[in-house]
Amino acid sequence: MILKLISRFILWIFGWKFIGGAPDAKKLVLAIAPHTSNLDVFLGKLASWIAGTKTQIIVKKEAFTFFQGPFIRMWGGVPLDRSDTGTVVEDIIKLFNEKDEFILAITPEGTRKKNPEWKTGFYRIAVGAKVPIYFAYIDFATKTMGMDKRFDPTGDFEKDIKEIKDFFKDMKGYHRDKFAT
Numbered sequence: 001m002i003l004k005l006i007s008r009f010i011l012w013i014f015g016w017k018f019i020g021g022a023p024d025a026k027k028l029v030l031a032i033a034p035h036t037s038n039l040d041v042f043l044g045k046l047a048s049w050i051a052g053t054k055t056q057i058i059v060k061k062e063a064f065t066f067f068q069g070p071f072i073r074m075w076g077g078v079p080l081d082r083s084d085t086g087t088v089v090e091d092i093i094k095l096f097n098e099k100d101e102f103i104l105a106i107t108p109e110g111t112r113k114k115n116p117e118w119k120t121g122f123y124r125i126a127v128g129a130k131v132p133i134y135f136a137y138i139d140f141a142t143k144t145m146g147m148d149k150r151f152d153p154t155g156d157f158e159k160d161i162k163e164i165k166d167f168f169k170d171m172k173g174y175h176r177d178k179f180a181t
Helices: 002-013 039-051 069-074 085-098 121-129 157-168
Strands: 017-020 027-033 055-060 077-080 102-106 133-139 144-151
Touching: 002 017, 002 039, 017 039, 027 121, 039 055, 039 133, 039 144, 077 085, 085 102, 085 121, 102 121, 121 133, 121 157, 133 157, 144 157
Parallel strands: 017 144, 027 102, 027 133, 055 077, 055 102
Antiparallel strands: 133 144
């Protein structure tokens, strides 16, 4: 409760507004866009505290050192061995299957650089784990952020990715020239 109040206060000070509420599913992929700055991580954490969700992010296991590990875990970091890149999606699906609740926050762009060809992992994870995708956004043009749309993937990637990108197409990232749908 205190984190929610502090988060709302911080957003209010800087003129931001959170729209929506907590997702209605206990397991989901939270697709966050646009992602053009490291500031997005901080704003996203404020949004998750306001919504009362415990979001997780995948972090390479090498980052979980003696000193960094506790802080990364505190921010929702889950270690993943990325040495075999061919099994990353399957490994994350296993995490979904092992847990009663798991909200994976992931950026479909896969980078902070301009990338109109979004990565497919977030979608393949949702389909493989049989969980919905929720759209979360951080729009610097309107100073709004939210988690207000549920999307159930059909398995038709081309059709679904068009609908997903259409939702985000008018959003503006911190670096407006680095976001493309």
